[in-house]
Amino acid sequence: xxxxxxxxxxxSVQEGRISILNCDYTNSMFDYFLWYxxxxxEGPTFLISISxxxxxxxxxxxxxxxxxxxxxLSLHIxxxxxxxxxxxxxxxxxxxxxxxxxxxxxxxxxxx
Amino acid sequence: KAGVTQTPRxxxxxxxxxxxxxxxPISGHRSVSWYQQTPGQxxxxxxxxxxxxxxxxxxxxxxxxxxxxxxxxxxxxxSTLELGDSALYLCASSMGxxxxxxxxxxxxxxxxx
Numbered sequence: 001x002x003x004x005x006x007x008x009x010x011x012s013v014q015e016g017r018i019s020i021l022n023c024d025y026t027n028s029m030f031d032y033f034l035w036y037x038x039x040x041x042e043g044p045t046f047l048i049s050i051s052x053x054x055x056x057x058x059x060x061x062x063x064x065x066x067x068x069x070x071x072x073l074s075l076h077i078x079x080x081x082x083x084x085x086x087x088x089x090x091x092x093x094x095x096x097x098x099x100x101x102x103x104x105x106x107x108x109x110x111x112x
Numbered sequence: 113k114a115g116v117t118q119t120p121r122x123x124x125x126x127x128x129x130x131x132x133x134x135x136x137p138i139s140g141h142r143s144v145s146w147y148q149q150t151p152g153q154x155x156x157x158x159x160x161x162x163x164x165x166x167x168x169x170x171x172x173x174x175x176x177x178x179x180x181x182x183x184x185x186x187x188x189x190x191s192t193l194e195l196g197d198s199a200l201y202l203c204a205s206s207m208g209x210x211x212x213x214x215x216x217x218x219x220x221x222x223x224x225x
Contacts (some may be wrong), residue, residue, distance in 0.1 A: 009213055035154065044155055089214070100149060104213045
């Protein structure tokens, strides 16, 4: 059973617009969430994270929102750039563990 | 259908020993990739296999090796274990035709004493 779900396998967005990638989780013990970005032929690289004590974390063009009551987080990329085209993974971990549970990924394509 | 299965789930070794971890991908998936997850380094890519061939390799020493069998099952081996090899080793499978989705296993937690 997937504890972390990314229900949209792919997303296509025009350059300059906002990209919104969504992630849902089922385990209420998760208290730390991360987004990873993966280019073809490479491993995932860390992008941004958020702790459950916050509902928003921003880093440049990237913002992650956490809605604990809905067990939902989202990654916003504004403005989207062609170089953002990659697969994005959401991951979660529970307090006092270092184990990350990954979603299956969403492929983002940013076109000119 | 069954997910990605990794065995063993937990193991303890001592320095200098070697270890073999196994990964059974989702049925029909031809690509298997391996990752090392540690608190300090996060998630690091080890290698990827597709149709029994190593397609990509991360920046790990030669002590780390792997292989893939004709049924897509994969093994990774670490020889001459060091304390720093203690980590969670994750396997992920995919169709391997650049669909993007990766399905991760539960991981094998290796402790080196």
